[in-house]
Amino acid sequence: MTYAQPIKTAFVETLITLGDDHLILGHRLSEWCGHAPMLEEDLSLPNMALDLLGQANNLYSYAAELEGEGRSEDDIAFLRNARQYRNLLLVERPNGDFAHTVLRQLYFAAAMQPFWQATLNCSDERLNGFAGKAVKELATHIRHCGEWVIRLGDGTDESAQRMRKAVEELHIYTDELFQPNAAMRICVEAGLIADPAAQRDIWNTTIATIFKDAFLQVPEIAFPQQGGREGLHTEALGHLLSELQYMQRTYPGMTW
Amino acid sequence: MYSQGLIGSGSENEESEAFLARFQARIDAEEKIEPNDAMPLAYRKTLIRQIGQHAHSEIVGMLPEGNWITRAPTLRRKMALLAKVQDEGGHGLYLYSAAETLGVSREEMTEELLSGRAKYSSIFNYPTPTWADIGMIGWLVDGAAIMNQVPLCRCSFGPYARAMVRVCREESFHQRQGYEIVMTLAEGTDEQKEMAQDSLNRWWWPALMMFGPHDADSSNSDQSMLWKIKRFTNDELRQKFVDATVPQAEKIGLKIPDPDLKWNPEKNDGAGGYDFGALDWDEFWRVVKGGGPMNRDRIAARKAAWENGRWVREAALAHAAKREERAATAKVAAE
Amino acid sequence: MATHLTPLWEVFIRSRNGLNHKHVGSLHAADGDLALQSARDVYTRREEGNSIWVVRSEQILASDPDKAAETFEPAADKVYRHPSFYDIPDDVGHM
Numbered sequence: 001m002t003y004a005q006p007i008k009t010a011f012v013e014t015l016i017t018l019g020d021d022h023l024i025l026g027h028r029l030s031e032w033c034g035h036a037p038m039l040e041e042d043l044s045l046p047n048m049a050l051d052l053l054g055q056a057n058n059l060y061s062y063a064a065e066l067e068g069e070g071r072s073e074d075d076i077a078f079l080r081n082a083r084q085y086r087n088l089l090l091v092e093r094p095n096g097d098f099a100h101t102v103l104r105q106l107y108f109a110a111a112m113q114p115f116w117q118a119t120l121n122c123s124d125e126r127l128n129g130f131a132g133k134a135v136k137e138l139a140t141h142i143r144h145c146g147e148w149v150i151r152l153g154d155g156t157d158e159s160a161q162r163m164r165k166a167v168e169e170l171h172i173y174t175d176e177l178f179q180p181n182a183a184m185r186i187c188v189e190a191g192l193i194a195d196p197a198a199q200r201d202i203w204n205t206t207i208a209t210i211f212k213d214a215f216l217q218v219p220e221i222a223f224p225q226q227g228g229r230e231g232l233h234t235e236a237l238g239h240l241l242s243e244l245q246y247m248q249r250t251y252p253g254m255t256w
Numbered sequence: 257m258y259s260q261g262l263i264g265s266g267s268e269n270e271e272s273e274a275f276l277a278r279f280q281a282r283i284d285a286e287e288k289i290e291p292n293d294a295m296p297l298a299y300r301k302t303l304i305r306q307i308g309q310h311a312h313s314e315i316v317g318m319l320p321e322g323n324w325i326t327r328a329p330t331l332r333r334k335m336a337l338l339a340k341v342q343d344e345g346g347h348g349l350y351l352y353s354a355a356e357t358l359g360v361s362r363e364e365m366t367e368e369l370l371s372g373r374a375k376y377s378s379i380f381n382y383p384t385p386t387w388a389d390i391g392m393i394g395w396l397v398d399g400a401a402i403m404n405q406v407p408l409c410r411c412s413f414g415p416y417a418r419a420m421v422r423v424c425r426e427e428s429f430h431q432r433q434g435y436e437i438v439m440t441l442a443e444g445t446d447e448q449k450e451m452a453q454d455s456l457n458r459w460w461w462p463a464l465m466m467f468g469p470h471d472a473d474s475s476n477s478d479q480s481m482l483w484k485i486k487r488f489t490n491d492e493l494r495q496k497f498v499d500a501t502v503p504q505a506e507k508i509g510l511k512i513p514d515p516d517l518k519w520n521p522e523k524n525d526g527a528g529g530y531d532f533g534a535l536d537w538d539e540f541w542r543v544v545k546g547g548g549p550m551n552r553d554r555i556a557a558r559k560a561a562w563e564n565g566r567w568v569r570e571a572a573l574a575h576a577a578k579r580e581e582r583a584a585t586a587k588v589a590a591e
Numbered sequence: 592m593a594t595h596l597t598p599l600w601e602v603f604i605r606s607r608n609g610l611n612h613k614h615v616g617s618l619h620a621a622d623g624d625l626a627l628q629s630a631r632d633v634y635t636r637r638e639e640g641n642s643i644w645v646v647r648s649e650q651i652l653a654s655d656p657d658k659a660a661e662t663f664e665p666a667a668d669k670v671y672r673h674p675s676f677y678d679i680p681d682d683v684g685h686m
Contacts, residue, residue, distance in 0.1 A: 027326060030334075033318065033325055033342060033345070034315075034341060034557070035561045036561065037568035039349050039362075040625075043633050044629060046339070046341070047636070050335060050342075053334060078329075078330075098565070151575040154578065155572065155574045156567065159567055243327050254448060255440060255444060256387075292653055292655075294657065346636070349616075353616050569597055569621070572620075572621030575622070
């Protein structure tokens with residue numbers, strides 16, 4: 001497919017925005033590898049991370065091709081500064097304990113799964129291919145993390161308390177899941193992606209169903225946090241990037 | 257698959273001459289021994305120790321490579337490394353499973369590792385300060401491991417052999433992944449070449465030590481060979497590894513850090529092989545006994561994972577108990 | 592420690608439709624749902640299957656290997672159960 005301006009620029013930016021979500025969350029999950037609460041989770045968490053990193057790779061590669069300015073997917077992934085990343089604040093939040101990690105993953109997957117499902121009806125064939133893959137992958141993330149949220153919420157006193165704390169700390173970042181930036185809105189108008197804002201009801205239902213079994217309350221949020229979609233991040237992202245970009249920044253222009 | 261109730265029961269406890277001879281005859285006939293079969297206590301103990309050590313090595317082995325997952329230089333390298341380290345976790349899991357058929361629990365084995373009673377491969381007590389170390393571990397450490405593991409696929413104990421078949425099949429990409437990383441560095445800038453050579457200098461000798469002490473000094477070797485738990489001696493495998501690896505280094509222009517390394521046409525019954533220098537066994541034993549640069553960090557990381565995960569494991573068990581209770585209550589109510 | 596053992600499960604995978612589920616190994620999980628999910632992540636990372644069974648290890652009953660001879664050897668001399676026991680002229684063709 002070829003696109004005329006201004007759609008083309010908006011679409012490239014949107015692909016990068018979505019790629020950033022997947023890269024940063026995949027990076028966070030990958031930090032668990034070798035340190036999980038049980039060996040079985042040392043396999044499950046990287047499986048989810050690999051799904052996300054694979055999507056990031058696809059999205060960046062497509063963005064690089066469409067853009068046609070000689071950037072590679074790695075240039076996009078590794079060679080921007082923190083203000084240029086467009087990922088949700090939610091996905092950059094530090095792992096915290098296992099309760100935080102599975103809840104963050106559930107929040108993200110429960111919004112993105114219906115988003116990709118709806119994007120299957122959109123017009124870009126290549127993106128539809130990514131969406132078809134993501135729909136299945138994220139369904140397993142919802143299932144796996146949902147099961148854990150229920151077990152921790154309805155487990156021991158300690159786990160229930162940790163789960164409630166995770167909800168309290170992470171829920172403030174969930175509004176942003178449904179707030180497309182300007183580039184994304186252009187793509188929604190052009191029929192290239194589904195409207196993230198339209199997925200809120202499905203997300204609410206998924207979360208409410210799981211929270212009911214987990215004896216968790218959906219909290220009232222006084223001050224929802226957003227900004228990632230405009231490149232305004234929490235302090236956590238800079239540290240993440242200093243690891244992510246270490247090699248590319250220290251040894252510029254080399255092949256690995 | 258293995259009823260725990262049967263383990264340790266039956267006539268095996270007597271270990272008469274006739275029993276031991278019958279057992280050895282089965283081994284000699286290349287019969288596989290399965291978990292519930294009668295077996296000498298020493299055979300069982302040797303397997304529990306060896307499979308446990310092997311499993312621990314996989315699990316601790318996740319740490320030096322895991323150290324670079326978040327810093328891998330490209331998306332492709334990041335995914336490959338994450339998949340590889342994940343595989344190591346899987347291999348640890350398969351091996352713990354194989355050991356568990358002998359009546360020891362994973363929790364017991366984990367406690368042994370964390371308390372320092374159980375050993376793991378000494379190679380993982382060296383640090384990975386540069387990206388080249390990730391390539392070097394794949395090429396040398398996985399290469400050495402494959403030399404060890406391929407014969408284990410024919411080990412006399414069925415569950416261990418089956419686990420190793422799976423491990424070897426999955427590991428086939430690991431060494432290639434490592435060599436490709438090293439090759440890319442060797443073909444790169446001077447700085448990259450230097451990084452690769454420096455890493456080879458640090459890993460070469462520890463890799464040779466992975467095969468364990470010389471045959472003459474290896475206490476468990478003879479009996480393990482007789483029981484076909486082991487198929488080749490430490491020195492045989494080490495020689496095979498050197499002979500396979502030296503040409504691979506030459507091909508990419510890296511220098512093996514051994515001034516005594518020399519082709520010897522007489523070696524290997526006239527087929528030729530490399531003579532190589534003496535290993536520093538003092539270093540080997542120092543690292544095995546806990547004095548390596550990373551021993552403390554490795555165990556501390558495993559302990560932290562185990563301790564920090566306790567509340568998660570307990571919560572899952574508590575939830576399962578609640579669910580069973582509720583199901584029972586619902587059933588009573590329905591009746 | 593013994594009070595906190597996470598149960599052991601045996602895992603069976605069907606590699607494709609038309610074949611049997613086959614034992615592939617075991618894993619630990621607090622309950623069946625987690626066991627199924629872990630089995631997927633542990634044993635089907637390379638497209639090894641399209642169906643998974645898990646069963647609590649402690650619920651498997653195994654035949655006694657000490658009685659293997661009396662259990663299985665009586666079948667050995669019942670050669671009339673095999674087609675090669677019967678002499679049919681070659682020119683009858685495949686039967």
